[in-house]
Amino acid sequence: MTSDSPRPAVVLVSGGLDSATILAIAKSTGFELYAISFDYGQRHRFELEAASRVCAAIGVKRQIVVPLDLRAFGGSALTDEIAVPKDRSDAQMSDGIPITYVPARNTIFLSVALGWAEVLGASDLFIGVNAVDYSGYPDCRPEFITAFQQLAGLATKSGVEGTAAWNIHAPLISLSKAEIIRLGVKLGVDYGLTHSCYDPDPTGRACGHCDSCQLRLKGFADADLIDPAPYASR
Amino acid sequence: MTSDSPRPAVVLVSGGLDSATILAIAKSTGFELYAISFDYGQRHRFELEAASRVCAAIGVKRQIVVPLDLRAFGGSALTDEIAVPKDRSDAQMSDGIPITYVPARNTIFLSVALGWAEVLGASDLFIGVNAVDYSGYPDCRPEFITAFQQLAGLATKSGVEGTAAWNIHAPLISLSKAEIIRLGVKLGVDYGLTHSCYDPDPTGRACGHCDSCQLRLKGFADADLIDPAPYASR
Numbered sequence: 132m133t134s135d136s137p138r139p140a141v142v143l144v145s146g147g148l149d150s151a152t153i154l155a156i157a158k159s160t161g162f163e164l165y166a167i168s169f170d171y172g173q174r175h176r177f178e179l180e181a182a183s184r185v186c187a188a189i190g191v192k193r194q195i196v197v198p199l200d201l202r203a204f205g206g207s208a209l210t211d212e213i214a215v216p217k218d219r220s221d222a223q224m225s226d227g228i229p230i231t232y233v234p235a236r237n238t239i240f241l242s243v244a245l246g247w248a249e250v251l252g253a254s255d256l257f258i259g260v261n262a263v264d265y266s267g268y269p270d271c272r273p274e275f276i277t278a279f280q281q282l283a284g285l286a287t288k289s290g291v292e293g294t295a296a297w298n299i300h301a302p303l304i305s306l307s308k309a310e311i312i313r314l315g316v317k318l319g320v321d322y323g324l325t326h327s328c329y330d331p332d333p334t335g336r337a338c339g340h341c342d343s344c345q346l347r348l349k350g351f352a353d354a355d356l357i358d359p360a361p362y363a364s365r
Numbered sequence: 366m367t368s369d370s371p372r373p374a375v376v377l378v379s380g381g382l383d384s385a386t387i388l389a390i391a392k393s394t395g396f397e398l399y400a401i402s403f404d405y406g407q408r409h410r411f412e413l414e415a416a417s418r419v420c421a422a423i424g425v426k427r428q429i430v431v432p433l434d435l436r437a438f439g440g441s442a443l444t445d446e447i448a449v450p451k452d453r454s455d456a457q458m459s460d461g462i463p464i465t466y467v468p469a470r471n472t473i474f475l476s477v478a479l480g481w482a483e484v485l486g487a488s489d490l491f492i493g494v495n496a497v498d499y500s501g502y503p504d505c506r507p508e509f510i511t512a513f514q515q516l517a518g519l520a521t522k523s524g525v526e527g528t529a530a531w532n533i534h535a536p537l538i539s540l541s542k543a544e545i546i547r548l549g550v551k552l553g554v555d556y557g558l559t560h561s562c563y564d565p566d567p568t569g570r571a572c573g574h575c576d577s578c579q580l581r582l583k584g585f586a587d588a589d590l591i592d593p594a595p596y597a598s599r
Contacts, residue, residue, distance in 0.1 A: 195437050195438065197433075197434070197437050198432065198433075198434060199431075199432075199433050199477075200431070200432060201480065203429050203431050203481070204429065204480060204481040204484045204485075233480070234479075234480040234481075234483040234484050234521065234522075235476055235477070235479040235480030235483060235520055235521060236480070237520070238476040238479060238480075238516065238517075238520040239473070239476040239477055239479075239480060241476075242469055242472040242473040242475075242476040243433075243469070243473055245468075245469045245472060245473075246435065246438060246467070246468040246469030246470070246472075246473060247437070247438040247468075249468040249469060250438045250468050251438075269519065269520060269521055269522060270519075270520045270521075272519070274519050275516070275519045275520055278512075278515055278516040278519045278520075279516060279520075281512055281515075281516075282472065282509070282512040282513060282515075282516050283472075285503065285504075285506070285508050285509045285512045286469055286471070286472040286503060286504045286509055286512075286513075287468065287469060287503055287504075288468075288503060
């Protein structure tokens with residue numbers, strides 16, 4: 132790799148609004164993009180289809196989809212047969228850790244991304260965590276990201292060989308949903324390609340009522356924009 | 366759970382000598398054992414068969430085998446079509462990071478184990494890493510284990526709710542192979558059930574010449590014991 136060639140970065144892409152935005156941010160920063168998505172036993176396939184659409188639209192060097200069935204141990208409404216809550220108030224949504232929390236998910240996803248990055252010779256990872264709207268998720272907080280960055284330095288060859296340090300980029304961590312959307316629109320993201328809903332109808336249209344839909348719709352409203360994604364009802 | 370019922374612990378079990386020993390240590394400490402193994406694209410199935418034999422012999426409450434195909438990104442002789450080195454000298458084996466290092470493997474495995482432990486309500490994890498004989502592996506060092514324990518506290522519900530702290534037990538980390546074997550024999554481990562070889566013959570007999578076989582055979586010799594596992598040649 133010469134000093135002129137773009138540096139590789141591994142980007143975690145779920146197919147949601149946040150991950151499409153970080154893909155665009157990483158691209159605008161000049162990185163060569165390696166996207167990693169996980170087939171972790173989600174309740175539906177629309178998220179992974181959105182991930183592939185977003186990667187194709189923004190332009191990645193390569194996308195891999197890693198099968199990693201977290202249903203092996205359950206414990207979340209996103210992977211178990213537990214009902215997804217609907218039409219919750221702001222107070223309800225911000226009370227405690229949501230049932231949609233998947234135990235250790237971001238730790239697991241970042242770890243696998245770290246392994247791939249090491250193989251690629253990359254030292255930059257991008258993750259679309261957000262501590263504002265997802266304050267109930269322990270692994271969306273800045274202190275988690277900092278701790279993972281420290282771990283990465285000790286867990287890999289660079290820790291032994293004293294080479295390049297790791298950068299875990301979480302550029303959305305302190306932005307509101309409206310700020311994320313405005314930033315993405317400025318970078319040319321087509322949010323009509325993304326999928327955020329926890330409980331879509333059989334054709335893939337968003338329900339408009341789960342926590343994720345509510346946060347997303349409020350974000351577009353706060354940004355004075357219309358969500359281009361298809362909804363069954365709003 | 367009453368204070369009398371045994372506390373659950375998640376134990377990483379590969380089917381090798383070290384993981385059989387930590388299973389026996391965790392049992393002797395009084396934990397209820399939950400074993401986790403990974404089907405990560407190993408070159409052969411004998412390791413996973415050994416893991417199941419060891420779990421059955423020592424007695425676990427439950428064993429899960431998580432499919433997690435690390436061949437998706439390659440980079441190691443253990444998952445790629447790269448030749449396993451044979452008959453290397455001590456100097457060669459301790460020079461740099463071995464080709465059998467799997468990028469970020471222990472980080473990935475501990476992360477998945479962490480998720481399962483959180484679902485089970487466990488706060489104890491056991492991993493059979495060893496910093497003496499595997500000094501070339503970055504993720505077998507004490508500073509890695511310490512960093513992961515800190516991360517675990519921030520990555521999970523306990524980090525938000527301020528409940529029980531995590532204990533990542535690595536009881537073999539500073540023991541020689543001979544010391545590990547002596548300890549296991551004292552605890553009743555049948556090492557004939559375990560599998561360590563990177564390159565067994567088609568019937569599952571160990572090659573006796575890869576780094577893993579050499580370390581194992583030297584460990585038994587230093588402990589003045591005979592390895593009961595089957596070898597094609599020694």
